[in-house]
Amino acid sequence: MGNARVLKEGAMLLAIFFIMLGVAVFVPFTSIIIQFVFILPFVLFSARHPMKYLIPFFVITFIVSFFIGSYIGMTIAFLYGVTGLVMGYGIQKRESKGNIYIASSIAFLFGLLLLLIVAAMIFHLNFIDEYQQMFKDTVDQYMDALASLGQTPSMEIQEQLINMGNLIGSMAPTILAGAAFVTVLILMAVNFPIVRRLGVTVPKFKAFRHVNFPKAIVWVYLVVLLFSFFITEDSSSFFQMVILNATFLLQILLVIQGLSFVFYFAHMKKWVKIIPIFVVILTIMLPFLLSIISVLGIIDIGFSLRQRINNKV
Numbered sequence: 001m002g003n004a005r006v007l008k009e010g011a012m013l014l015a016i017f018f019i020m021l022g023v024a025v026f027v028p029f030t031s032i033i034i035q036f037v038f039i040l041p042f043v044l045f046s047a048r049h050p051m052k053y054l055i056p057f058f059v060i061t062f063i064v065s066f067f068i069g070s071y072i073g074m075t076i077a078f079l080y081g082v083t084g085l086v087m088g089y090g091i092q093k094r095e096s097k098g099n100i101y102i103a104s105s106i107a108f109l110f111g112l113l114l115l116l117i118v119a120a121m122i123f124h125l126n127f128i129d130e131y132q133q134m135f136k137d138t139v140d141q142y143m144d145a146l147a148s149l150g151q152t153p154s155m156e157i158q159e160q161l162i163n164m165g166n167l168i169g170s171m172a173p174t175i176l177a178g179a180a181f182v183t184v185l186i187l188m189a190v191n192f193p194i195v196r197r198l199g200v201t202v203p204k205f206k207a208f209r210h211v212n213f214p215k216a217i218v219w220v221y222l223v224v225l226l227f228s229f230f231i232t233e234d235s236s237s238f239f240q241m242v243i244l245n246a247t248f249l250l251q252i253l254l255v256i257q258g259l260s261f262v263f264y265f266a267h268m269k270k271w272v273k274i275i276p277i278f279v280v281i282l283t284i285m286l287p288f289l290l291s292i293i294s295v296l297g298i299i300d301i302g303f304s305l306r307q308r309i310n311n312k313v
Contacts, residue, residue: 006049010057013041017061018068021076025069036190038076042084043191047091047200054085079111083184091195097203101188109180128172135164167244174245178252209263213253218302221250255290257297259283264306 020038024031042061046054058081065077086107090100119125192202224246231240259280266276283289299305 006053010045013045014061017041018064021065021068021073025072036187038080039084039187040191040194042081043088043195044198044200046085046088047195058085075115079108079115082111083108091200091202097205101184105181105184108184109177112176112180128169170241170244174248208260209267211256211260213257213301215301217250217253218298221254224250251294254294254297257300258293261296261300261305268309
């Protein structure tokens with residue numbers, strides 16, 4: 001009886017996914033919306049059923065998706081299937097929302113990297129090179145447009161644009177990781193309320209003011225910053241790439257820590273919620289504030305600023 005119920009629910013969720021996939025592949029522009037709920041059948045099935053049923057569910061989805069949408073269908077099934085099963089299994093095991101988010105983001109990133117490798121090996125497609133070439137073509141069109149208007153961009157601006165194009169290749173790991181974590185955050189924001197309405201208990205994030213990274217991050221950041229002073233034109237491209245990506249990722253974490261402290265301080269002082277939100281908006285709009293907020297994050301982590309404030313209260 002139990003197996004019959006699993007088969008019935010699995011068949012229903014498979015049918016829902018295949019309908020969504022068919023609509024997304026054959027009806028123009030629908031994929032813009034449907035991409036946010038591709039993950040839903042996988043989350044629901046893995047949240048309700050044991051591991052032994054998850055692999056057959058995924059394999060069937062992967063194979064049938066090829067007949068519906070060819071390689072595009074397989075790509076969608078693989079990427080959203082792996083992520084959704086990890087996400088749903090975390091819900092089943094009653095993991096915290098933070099742990100589910102990190103595990104699902106890593107699964108999405110793994111799937112993305114694997115697809116890029118397969119595309120490079122089988123179809124000889126290098127998306128990073130393609131994106132760099134597209135950026136360079138856009139810059140060339142921009143230069144030509146200015147020249148036709150009788151304006152010649154300064155050499156400094158031209159060098160900055162060229163460097164930005166070259167930076168894309170070096171920043172590829174950070175760009176991919178950032179894309180994975182942002183995408184999964186959006187997927188959770190869209191699908192978790194639906195899953196909750198369908199009777200599955202899903203966890204909630206802790207308040208943003210409680211985000212507090214370990215002190216090791218500050219030491220790692222200082223070491224990376226120290227290594228960055230040794231980068232020269234003769235340094236290997238791999239060494240430059242590692243330092244560049246590590247610096248950028250650590251700065252993002254420190255900015256998050258700094259903004260978390262702003263929310264914490266606002267909560268302690270009982271300020272209206274719009275004030276810390278306004279600070280976030282200003283930080284995004286005014287890049288120079290990023291340095292100030294990241295320094296605040298370093299002070300908060302390194303000198304236990306929250307604990308000192310609590311002791312004074």
